[in-house]
Amino acid sequence: MLNSRIKTILRELMAAQTTLTGKYLAxxxxxxxxxxxxxxxNINTMLSEHGAHVDSIMGKGYQLYIDDSLKFRNYLKSVFKEEDSEDTVIPRSPEERVAFLIKRLLLSEGYERLDDLAEEMYVSKSTIQNDLKHVKHILSGYDIRLESRPNYGLKVMGSELKRRFCAAEYLFDRNDETCDCYVGAHLASFTKTELDRILAIIMRQIDRHHITLSDIALNNLLIHLAIAYKRIKSGYHVTLYQADMQSIVDQREYMVAKEIVLEVEDTFHVTFPQSEIAYIAIHLLGTKMLSQTNDADEVVERVLEDDLYQLVMVILARIEAEFNLGISADKELIIGLGLHLKPAINRYKYGMNVRNPMLKDIKQNYPLAFEAGIIAGVVIEEQTGTKINENEIGYLALHIGAAMERHKLKSGPKRCLIVCASGLGTAKLIYYKLKSKFSREIDVIGTTEYYKLDKLDLNDVDFIVSSIPISEDLPVPIVEVNAILGDHDLKKIRDFVIDSKQSVERYFQEELMFLRKSFTSKEEVLEFMHHQMAGKGLVESSFLEAVYEREEIAPTSFGNLVAVPHPITPKSETTFLAICTLEKPIAWNDKLVQFVCVLCVKKNSTEDLQSMYDLLGKIIENAAIVEKLVNVKRYEDFITVLDN
Structure with a gap:
């Protein structure tokens, strides 16, 4: 049997892509x-016959190497069989069954039959099939898929590395061990059990009182409560709220906050001051306060102390000047950032570091929001002297990303009219397909037959989707499709709505594309790219220094072999992308990189760069596209890959 400390070390080493210091593991x-x-x-002695070892790298820490993945997997299987035989608990809840299924499938060498799994867990085959939907969703997050073969069953398919990361999360019982939140050595660590208990208290109370919280708000409240508890337990009393207490105390949410606090106090034997209860009530009130009153400004001022309000406004003004996102007046964002920032700045004062399990996804899926988060971090350091790391920046990016989505919705979907030759049947087919595929981007305002088209007022129409050729000149664009929409048709519509086609040619220029180079380090690549761009008069001499300044805050390597380096503040008079692909991947901080895209945004830009960031997002998150792009040798082939 492995003791819990050995399990924690092994789990952390399996989940890490890089070395882990002894200090961190301690x-x-x-x-x-x-x-x-x-x-x-001891771990090395244990693993010596089981296809793995831990290297100790001088000055850097420890790293796990798997020499024989089959042997190592069989070893894990034997460990868990031993644990299971000691603790033969049959998974009861859907969550337990999902975790059990992931564990079983990850450790299995061959196929697992559904009937056998159902029998083992004493549930029906249909229950297992339902659980498998969740299993597939979780595994897909690690780039692992389930292969189903008639008469054989199910088998996991994915790279050994991805299987290892997934195993680190799902093979170890995290109940008694430290997890996503931990604090400096002078304060005891948060444990998974503590966080789960606090979360259970919050969920129970908000369900009982029918309060709806977004994921971001719930996460903020959980972190806030956990840290308030730790801080109070350690003798720190910080008054977080100075404003008009009475207006908060009178709200129903204050009573709910009080109940949450009473439960937390009973569970953890601490006493919360009244100001903390008011602060928790504000978390619960959140955006409700905005919707209840006509004067949203007054609410913002009441909720946020003046210095905090000023800090948020400086952050948003800087983000607006840099990216022109149109979100600086979003009251929900102002309150959300304010509520997040006060405890975040306190966390850093007390040496607390909150790990952000969503960081990789945020960087990949919201690159623009993450860049805005970086700017927020720079402003926070300038204004408060508190330097925040990329885990915290990731949380700020979530708030900013949500505001960007709200702004997109306000700018409204494109209105579309469907034209059909053969009457309503096929028009309805197209209508429902568009509704299901583009519910947020397209508002289908109606369908019509071709012969009625000249009688219609097209002023309210942004474009027409037609299953027949239309030769006459109409005042709106026409996207021609087949009556039964295939992938090619959907791509045509998507390209029109999102305008990505135009952006490919617009942002990539042949003279700024350097393919299949043989550089061996990040510094070589950046110096070469700087030399090329400065030689063409495109960037200022301080460009390279500003790029390194940005890299200092958080590396721009996003995974999937992609890095998107750029200066911390704009250093060019135009907006463009410069590309360098490499013959072999190079180390870029903790990730390997083979596709480098230098991003330059025009100073004081007022252009809408969303389509460019969508394009970058499409590259960053798609390993298959990156693989094709790093292998092409000509500009034309590069553009062709992106166009398809």
Whole structure:
């Protein structure tokens, strides 16, 4: 049997793509680095016959290497079989069944039959099939898919590395061990159990009182409560709220906050001051306060202290000047950032570091919001002297990303009219397909037969989708499709709505594309690119220095072999992308990179760059596209890959 400390170390090493310091492993286990050294020796003895070993790299830390993945997987299987035989708990809840299925499938060498799994868990085959939907969704997040073969069953398919990361999360029981939140050595670590108990209290109370919270708001409240509890337990009392208490105390949410706090106090034997209860009530009130009153400005001022309000406004003004996102007056964003920032700045004062499990997804899926988060971080450091790291920047990016989505919705979907030759049947087919595929981007305002088209007022129509050729000149664009919409038709419509086609040619220029180069380091690539762009008079001499300044805050390597370096503040008079692909991947901080896209945004830009960021997002998150792009040798082939 493995003890819980050894399991924690093994899990962390399996989940890491890079070295982990002894100091970090010691902090999350609440032991000394010397104890960790002994533990690693024991792990190496244990793993020596099982296809893996841990390397100790001088000055850097520890890294797990798997020499024989089959042997290592069989070893994990034997460990968990041993644990299961000691603790033969049959999974009861859907969550337990999903975790059990992931564990079983990850460790299996062959196929697993549904009937056998159902029998083992004492549930019906249909229950298992339902659970498998969740299993597939979770596995897809690790780039692992389930292959189903008639008469054989199910098998996981994916790279060994992805299987390893997934195994780190799902093979170890995290109930008694430290997890996503941990604090400096002078305060005890948060444990998964503590966080789960606090979350259960919040969920129970908000369900009982029918309060709806967004995921971001719930996450903020959980972190806030956990840290308030730790801070109070350690003797720190910080008054977080100075404004008019009475207006908060009178709200129903204050009573709910009080009930949450009473439960937390009973559970953890601490006493919260009244100001903390008011602060929690504000979290619960959130955007409700905005919708209840006509004077949203007054609410914002009441909720946020003046210095905090000023800080948020400086952040949003800087983001607006840089990116022109149109979100600086979003009251929901102002309150959301304000509520997040006060405890965030306090966290740093007390040496608390909150890990952000969503960081990789945020960087990949919201690159523009993440860049705006970086700017927020720079402003926070300038204004408060508190330097925040990329985990916290990721949380700020979530708020900004949500505001960008709201802004997109306000600018409204494109209005579309469907034209058909053969009457309503096929028009309805197109109508429902568009509704299901583009519910947010397109508002289908109606269908019509071709012969009635000249009688219609097209002033309210942004474009027409037609299943027949239309030769006459109409005042709106026409997208011609087949009556039964295939992938090609959907792509044509998507390209029109999102305007990505135009952006490919607009942002990539042949003279700024350097393909299949043989550089061996990040510095070589950046110096070469700077030299090329400065030689063409496109960037200022301080460009390279500003790029390194940006890299200092958080590396711009996003995974999937892609890096998007750029200066911390604009250093060019135009907006463009410069590309360098490499023959072999190079190390870029903790990730490998083979596709480098230098992003330059015009100073004081007022252009809408959303389509460019959508295009970059499409590249960053698609490993298949990156693989094709790093292998092409000509500009034309590069554009062709992106156009398809």
């Amino acid at each position: 902090a999350i286990n609440q032991v000394t680095p010397r104890t960790i050294r002994d533990d690693v020796k």
